[in-house]
Amino acid sequence: MLKIKGLNRTFPANKKLDQAAVAAVDDLSVELEPGELFTMLGPSGCGKTTTLRCVAGLERPDAGEITLGDRVLFSSERKIDVDANQRGLGMVFQSYAIWPHMDVFRNIAFPLEIMPRKSRPSKKEIRVRVERVLDVVQLGHLAGRRATDLSGGQQQRLALARALVMEPPLLLLDEPLSNLDAKLREGMRFELKRLQRDLGVTAVYVTHDQVEALAMSNRIAVMRHGRIEQLGKPREIYGSPTTRFVADFIGSANFIEGQVVGPAPQGTGFVIRTAFGEVTAGSAQEHTVGDGVLITVRPESMSLDTAAGGDWTGEVAARAFLGDGVDHMVKLGEVTLRVKTSPRISIPDGTPVRVLFEDDACAIVPDGGGGSLASLEPREPVGSPA
Incomplete structure (x- = not known):
């Protein structure tokens, strides 16, 4: 489905700020299966969002190749770099980026309405597709409501619906739940997983939340310093860490x-x-x-x-x-x-x-020492005195 090969992205040094060059993505290669929810997990600065932006076309890699099915989206060797608006991917950002002056229906319909005339669906087809995706995200009863009058969870589903209405071959999710409170975030994990599974959408999910990654993913790539530290199923990652x-x-x-x-x-x-x-x-x-x-x-x-x-x-x-x-x-x-x-x-x-x-x-x-036979100190628990 999605294949990333030898991806590199380095941000140049900034002498004014006394910052050295940073290798955000360092020779990263991975391949996704159709219908998979693939999570890139890691701390801030590990390269997960930069990788996602390279796939989306919002960031230009220094080297490597990105293919989606039989279509090459980027190749440094073949001098191919498809514009972001020509890649046909769906993306949900950390900030939902909804249009506050439009109601729910128009927010979802707008991406279809501004497509090039030759590929733009008819008004009837737009309505059918919008109503179908509204049912999927369970917002049909709120189609006429202003987007700014929705709750946080409803706005998140609206942003997802706007990406799904384009019927993309690949859905990119950049920490979409990070702005929600803990209780709502927990509920939305299952909602997102249900939608992805029922629709059979292939998705790349970026997060720093370990629980989120374990609960939702088919496979997880734990990233560090622009590289994949370990790749595997959630149970493998948790139960058999390799580093x-x-x-x-x-x-x-x-x-x-x-x-x-x-x-x-x-x-x-x-x-x-x-x-x-x-x-x-x-x-x-x-x-x-x-x-x-x-x-x-x-x-x-x-x-x-x-x-x-x-x-x-x-x-x-x-x-x-x-x-x-x-x-x-x-x-x-x-x-x-x-x-x-x-x-x-x-x-x-x-x-x-x-x-x-x-x-x-x-x-x-494998990276333990021998020496002193002493444990590394664990982090102190955070909670109420028992």
């Missing part, structure tokens, strides 16, 4: 340094010796005895036992109630682990506890 950056950026993670003792006696993985005891951890790479590695364990994959004793024993240093659970910060010597328990469990500070988790909850990330 420390991915493990830390997607959700929350505990990191513990250790040393490879040998292969696991059963199944795949390796036995790892840590300062707190041995564990078995899975890995996508091969390791040899004595290798220093970094293992990661998700806070929700751990539990606490107040019958302390043996390996992985420490005490609760702090706790915070988060609504759907309680975060406990557990001190093991010089190391602090973050453990998320059921909201019904709240263990007072200073209580001796043992940290428990299954072997399949551990994964080895």
